[in-house]
Amino acid sequence: MTELKPQIASCNCGEVHEDELYERLKIIVQSQRTIPGALIPVLQTTQNLFGYLPEKALRIISKELKKPYSEVAGVVGFYSYFSTTPKGKYTIRVCLGTACYVRGGQDVLKALQKELNIGIGGTTPDKKFSLEVGRCFGACGLAPVVMVGDQTFQRVKPTGVSEILNSFE
Amino acid sequence: MMTTVYINKQIVNVEEGSSIFDAAAKAGIKIPTLCHVENQLPKGACRVCMVDVEGARNMVASCTTPVAEGMKITTNSKSVREARKFVVELLISEHCGECKTCVRNEDCELQQLATEMGIMEIAFPGETLKTFIDDSTPALVRDSGKCIKCRRCMTVCNEIQGVGSLFAQGRGFESKIGPAFDQHLDGVVCVQCGQCAAICPVGAITEKEHIDFVWEAIEDPTKFVVVQTAPAIRAALGECFGYEPGTLVTGKMASALRLLGFDRVFDTNFAADLTIMEEGTELLTRLKLALVDKQQVALPQFTSCSPGWIKYAEYFYPEILDNISSCKSPQQMFGAVAKTYYAKKAGVDPKDIVVVSVMPCTAKKFECQRPEMNDSGFQDVDYVLTTRELARMIKQSGIDFRSLEDGTMDSPMGNGSGAADIFANTGGVMEAALRTAYQIVTGRELPVKNLHLLPVEGLEGVKKASLKIEGCLPAWSFLEGVELKVGVAHGLGNAKKIIEAMRVGEEFHFIEVMTCPGGCIGGGGQPRFTTNEIRKKRIQAIYSEDEGKQVRKSHENPEVLQIYEEFLKQPLSHLSHDLLHTKYFDRN
Structure with a gap:
């Protein structure tokens, strides 16, 4: 089994086009979708990628990991680490x-x-x-x-x- | 392996790994709980089921604690009782709602427990939860102020139904059980099955009442109000009036409906037989297209009576919508013919007819409001009452239900065959369809004991059967020797299992899906509380209603033959297509 580690995206300075970030997200999610317990590491990686958790990204995660959107939202809302609003640098x-x-x-x-x-x-x-x-x-x-x-x-x-x-x- | 434990000094032998809760139940010792229910894994959410275990640092939640050899458990001591009472007092202190104005007054586990524990005052009058009412959907109303976060609803929604509308959101005092990010139910995937409302221990999720609309229509002298009752009502309504589960009250129900003031008392069973005529013919047509004309045709055919299942397929499996029978559900067929066929026959302007349904189901409230359900030129079915709402109306009107004489339904839409009765049970629609289809094809009765194709006992989530068709009439010789493969699923999680099996190559010709565990008899609008034992009793009552009937096949129902002769002409006719069939929409 692949070891689960939140991947640190190198850059969230805003210079990368948003579409490119979503492409990266899809690759990350698809690589982890068969791994049990992937939700939290994927959320961490996504937050590193975007600086926060945009709704569109959460919808993609829900769909790809086959988790109800309500469950994804429940996990995001439980941990103060996660944010659904854009953050500072x-x-x-x-x-x-x-x-x-x-x-x-x-x-x-x-x-x-x-x-x-x-x-x-x-x-x-x-x-x-x-x-x-x-x-x-x-x-x-x-x-x-x-x-x-x-x-x-x-x-x-x-x-x-x-x-x-x-x-x- | 068995484990021996001591509960209140009594020796109890239980299976290794059992919970303390189950061990106590086995010994006849009741431990109170507000979250644990059968068919769900223990959650340890409410903390009411605490017990004392000798040597343990704290009291433990008995539902989530497994037994260990020699464990000494106390379920009934002053300290245990006080601890439980403390927990319930804390729940009450947050609970925002007045018992006397709550729809679940006297049908509330929190209220009942508070009474049992002798809680006579609010011990901690602090901040209460905020009331947030979500009445965005046609069928359900959620009130977050009353929620005790037991998580039964989210478990049934996720694990039994596989829908996932509800989940625990947020943390601590601010936490809520609900859709993602405080959305309303109409903004998320919800099939309106109401299993959440059926299992909620308090008044946090309830059906959206239509009682006042119905009273208003009955009072209005310009309206001609007809009522139809689904097959599952007669096997459950009695429970609201102190009858044992599984008591049939068909006759008393008809009398009560008449006393309530309905102008005509009809039966959804009539429409169920009509459904079989259409759906059985549709199945045979699909088989002919596939086998004789070698056309690409969507098989297996799925049943379409259960509106929660339809909405589920529209969300999760839009690619199989062509497989679902185009037949409307019996409720909607009834509405469409009540405002056309019956209106003409009775000489009533259809605009003045109000069709009221009594259903075991909350999703039927959603179904009747689907915009395409107006083929009569009006909304085909106006209002839907759940079994619980009908019981409330009977109580409101002061009718002494138990002393009523048995009444009968009106004609020409008030009689159903035994095949229509069993629409209430998981497996029933499939069996009803085969009773008719087999006879059309072979000229003979379905060759199974008592006309039951599947075992009538047991609540397995997925059942399968096959039937070899032999001795076909000449017109149907292409079916000679065909092994007809059928599947039955109840509970949407089981529907998913059967669809996944189909995807990996398992062959079926006909699949029945009912949204709720046990079928309609276990519907989200039925008397509370529905346990497996009660499901079995209602199922048994329905089968005995079927077996006691002279006419047990839909195509032998004289009222059904009459409507074809006078109005529809034949199954799948042009008029049938207009009034009795529908289409589905991809909601993904």
């Missing part, structure tokens, strides 16, 4: 799991909201950052943890958030 995830929460994750989140002037689930007008809340990244010893894209920042203080943001182009 970088997604910031502030962990509010127990350890991060008690060590000040909430204050870090507030600082980010203030700095970016957006709420949870929001995206900055320049489409650079989106802000999300995470539920434990499994790095409790580093609490409070913030992820920006695939980079992890540990023991973040509210006063340190602008420095982090400035390090992203």
Whole structure:
């Protein structure tokens, strides 16, 4: 059996034409459609590809994996990781799991909201950052943890958030 | 392998791997639940079935916990009772709905459990769920405020019916059971079978009522209101009035309908016999085209009586629509001839005729509103009542159902053969068609015991049979020696199985599909709650109605012979095509 791994698409900068992304999606889905439990990895790959989960992509996934659309939507809605609205270039995830929460994750989140002037689930007008809340990244010893894209920042203080943001182009 | 456990100190031997819930049931100990039902794998969703297991850290849900050798289980202690009560109190605290104005008042498992547990006040008067009413479809109404997320509906929709309209959406307090992304049912694939409404423990999914429309029509002196009752009603309606499941109440039902004020009390069974004349002839015509004229013709022929199945095929298998008999369902045939043949005969202007159906089915509400179902020049069938709605109307009008004398139906559309009765059961339409087709071809009766081709007991999802045709009349000699292969499926998941078998080369000539498990007797509009045992009792009642009839074949029904003589001329005639046949649409 083929090993299931979410495939990281190299680019979601918007330079690739949408049609090309759908072509890629079809190839990915078709390669995985006989594998049990393929839905979540396929959704992850799709989100990497498009930056979010467009309805058209979810319809294709439902059809190709022979899963009811209601089930696909149920899985998308269950995991906060998945988003059906377009995201900024970088997604910031502030962990509010127990350890991060008690060590000040909430204050870090507030600082980010203030700095970016957006709420949870929001995206900055320049489409650079989106802000999300995470539920434990499994790095409790580093609490409070913030992820920006695939980079992890540990023991973040509210006063340190602008420095982090400035390090992203 | 057997496992020995101790339930409330009683020794119980059960199959290895059984759940604690099933082990307790075997020992005659009832554990309450709001999510677990037969024919579904346990879900562990409601947490009401908790029991105490010695040595376990917490109480466990008995439906999802398998027994282990020597396990000591307590189902009835103060702490277990309190824990269950706590769970039900939490469910009630979220539940948004007033019992006294709920259509499921006294037909609600949550209400019943709260009564049993002695819950006399709202223990946690916090935020309740938000009421979101979806009445977008002709047949069903969903109310998210009342939903307790037991997941029975989504399981029946996905696993029994293979439709997948409903699934758990979202998470935590905000979660809902419903179509994707809060869509309405009319925006997604839904066949309107109502198995969700039949299995919902509370009032979160119900049929869309037509009661008020029917009362209004009855009150209107300018309207001539005729009623037809499907075969499955007579074997189930009694349950709403305290009769044992499987009690036939045909005569009392006819009397009650008359007392309700219908101008004529007719029988869908008449139209079922008409369906057989058309559908049986259609099957023979297809076989002739294939065998004699060597034409490309769509075989096997599928039955078309079950509107949920039709909609399912339109969504999932549009490539087989040509295989589905072009015959309308009996309900729709009845409507079309009531507003033409009968209108003329009775001298009533068809625009003043209101056709009301009583059906075991919610999808019939959808079917009567299909835009093409107006071949009489009007909407052929105006309103559809489920069995449950008819029972409510009888109760509303103060009729003492149990003390009614047996009445009869009116003529000329009020009599059916035994073949029409068995339309209610899985396998019945196929058997009814063969009783007539075989006799047309050979001049002899179907050569099987009691005229039953398939075993009448058991609820296997897919049944198959074959019948060798021998001794054909000269006109049908091309069928001599043909092994007629038939298949029967009930529950749409089983329809899928038979279609997939067909695709990989299994040969059939004729396939019957009924949308609901058990056939119409287990329909989405039948008295609640339908268990396998009740299905079997209703099926048995229907077969005894059939076997007790003088006329057991559709082509021997005098009223059917009369309508052909006076009106339609012959099966598949031009007029038959206009009024009794239809077409289907690719919805994919």
